[in-house]
Amino acid sequence: MPKGNCHGQGWWHGKFRGCGYRLTAGREAILDILSHEEGHLSADDIYIKIHPKYPSVGLTTVYRTLDVLSSLGMVYKLDFGDGRSRYEVAEGPKGAHHHHHLVCTRCNRIIDYTDFIDDEVELLNRTEKGLEKKYKFKITNHLIQFYGVCEECSGKA
């Protein structure tokens, strides 16, 4: 039983079982890495991190699991323009705080920010309601990213 786990095993377990998925060792390992590691991991990053402890978990399984997690809404699949998908745990019941991303187009560094999030979310909710009505579109999620040049890179001119 991992300590400091901000999600609570019960949640994963319930979500999986409820949708007819089985909670295997590999899947737990992947979720565990995602919720304990900082940053925005690619499938390969996760594979590498898991491998020492679970050498039997293959890259294919990592991809498959990330798909499942993503379709369950437990994980967000992100694109920062570097040619590979990146994943991060979604906010669970007691989960991570809502945040958005600043993407440096020079060095590809990602900064998570939570500033102004309340205003953003408030506006987004309003916008979502309006869009849902107008386009008869059921909105489940949103993405906001700002692109630009980070402090280090702008120093380097």
Added chain:
Amino acid sequence: MPKGNCHGQGWWHGKFRGCGYRLTAGREAILDILSHEEGHLSADDIYIKIHPKYPSVGLTTVYRTLDVLSSLGMVYKLDFGDGRSRYEVAEGPKGAHHHHHLVCTRCNRIIDYTDFIDDEVELLNRTEKGLEKKYKFKITNHLIQFYGVCEECSGKA
């Protein structure tokens, strides 16, 4: 001289030349397609559309040109999660109207919307200013997308 061209050749020309790029036939053809075609074209879409008229322009050149256009900020490179990049002309001096995207996660249809854009942009500008100061990050661009299920797909249940 294309008619109804909402960008004006002068702009492209100036932007290219000013940055030391040469304005070749292939590059013009690509920009032309992008500014006259509806939708969010992939590199291959563009290649196919150009090919009948410019059979000598290769796919490699399409990719290269899109990179240049993208780095000049004349074209946005977008990811809608279907495994290929999509491109659209950025707003030029007299260019296309600012809009964001609704992405259907079932059928991958994209809806452009301009509703609520003014409020969004107002908030974004405020947020950008705050973020720039706090993170010493020079913001050049932003991305907003909503994900969900479109009318047709929710009918199909």
Added chain:
DNA sequence: ATTATAAATGGAAATCATTTCCATTACGTG
């Protein structure tokens, strides 16, 4: 106009993330 030079090109081959295939294994119900 002519030429020199560096940029741009196309086509084939290479790369690399992701998916597919399929025979084997393991979960969880009965």
Added chain:
DNA sequence: CACGTAATGGAAATGATTTCCATTTATAAT
């Protein structure tokens, strides 16, 4: 404990994008 189905791993396939390199072309200088 046995069964049926979901899950697995590893190799091979796929498909978008990039790289290579010999050839062509746009542009600035003559």
